[in-house]
Amino acid sequence: xxxxxxxxxxxxxxxxxxxxKGTPQFPMCGFSGNAVRILNALGVKDFFSVDxxxxxxxxxxxxxxxxxxxxxxLYINGEFIGGSDIVSEMYxxxxxxxxLKG
Amino acid sequence: xxxxxxxxxxxxSLQPLRxxxxxxxxxxxxHAGARDGGGHYRLHIVSGQFAxxxxxxxxxxxxxxxxxxxxxxxxxxxxxxxxPEEL
Numbered sequence: 001x002x003x004x005x006x007x008x009x010x011x012x013x014x015x016x017x018x019x020x021k022g023t024p025q026f027p028m029c030g031f032s033g034n035a036v037r038i039l040n041a042l043g044v045k046d047f048f049s050v051d052x053x054x055x056x057x058x059x060x061x062x063x064x065x066x067x068x069x070x071x072x073x074l075y076i077n078g079e080f081i082g083g084s085d086i087v088s089e090m091y092x093x094x095x096x097x098x099x100l101k102g
Numbered sequence: 103x104x105x106x107x108x109x110x111x112x113x114x115s116l117q118p119l120r121x122x123x124x125x126x127x128x129x130x131x132x133h134a135g136a137r138d139g140g141g142h143y144r145l146h147i148v149s150g151q152f153a154x155x156x157x158x159x160x161x162x163x164x165x166x167x168x169x170x171x172x173x174x175x176x177x178x179x180x181x182x183x184x185x186p187e188e189l
Contacts, residue, residue, distance in 0.1 A: 030130070031178060069165050069172035070179065085181050086157050 003061035011075040014048035016100070019062045020072040021053050028053060031084035035072045038091045042100060076100065105141060105175055113147060115167050119186055120148040126180070140177025152185045 001009075011017050016039070022028030024036045024047075039047055052059035052071055063069055066080040074081045076099050081087065090096040103111065106123045113121060124144040145164070152160045160183040165172055172179075 029178075068162075082158050082161070086161065089157055 003057045004065055007058065007061055007065045010048065010050065012078045015077055016044055016047035017075040018047055018049045018072055019052055019058070019075075020049055021051070023051055024049050029071075031070075032072045034084050035074060035087050038087055038096070039074075042091070042097060044100060077102075105171075106143070109143065109145070109168065109171065109176070112168050112171060113145075113164065116147065116149045116151050116163060118147050118149045120146070122146040130178070140175055142178045142180075143176060144180040146182045146184075148184050148186055148189060150185060152183050153187070157183070 018024075018032075018035055018039065020027060020029075020032035020035060022032060024040075027033035027036055036049075050058060050062075052062065059071070062071065062073055066073055068080065068083065070083050072084055072087075074083075074087050081090070081096075081099070087096065090099070106125060109123050110121055122145070125141060126144050127141040130142045147164065151163065155163070161181055164179075164181060164183060168176065168179075
């Protein structure tokens with residue numbers, strides 16, 4: 001399957017998807033770790049995570065998919081939400097909590 | 103021009119009133135994602151062009167202005183983007 005198609009399938013099949021470096025248990029980058037911490041703090045335990053370090057095709061493919069140059073990338077209900085800074089900002093403002101409830 | 107000067111030059115297209123770039127690379131030396139040689143930077147930029155734009159849109163404007171630099175030279179960029187009114 002084409003990598004863009006695979007990504008589209010992942011982000012639509014799961015309500016919350018995080019493309020990150022490492023795993024939620026062992027994040028390999030502080031920014032990815034930050035996104036995991038926030039999801040955990042909000043009680044989102046069962047999000048679907050993809051480790052781009054072990055999937056080189058997705059590592060490049062996800063940058064093209066969202067037209068966004070960095071990782072982590074958070075998707076909620078198929079929609080690209082942002083990277084580490086935006087997720088932090090939306091957590092602090094309460095927007096993220098609202099999105100996850102919706 | 104060093105990398106920080108080039109970041110500033112690329113961002114000039116956003117007509118910033120203020121721009122601060124800090125090199126945080128030393129904080130991340132040796133971690134798995136940093137092996138490709140790209141740097142970690144922290145940016146605070148103030149521009150009237152951000153007015154009426156979401157945070158996502160502001161970050162996109164910055165990434166777009168940085169262009170090719172985002173591919174290899176900048177591994178991670180911590181962004182704070184404000185309008186003059188928001189300061």
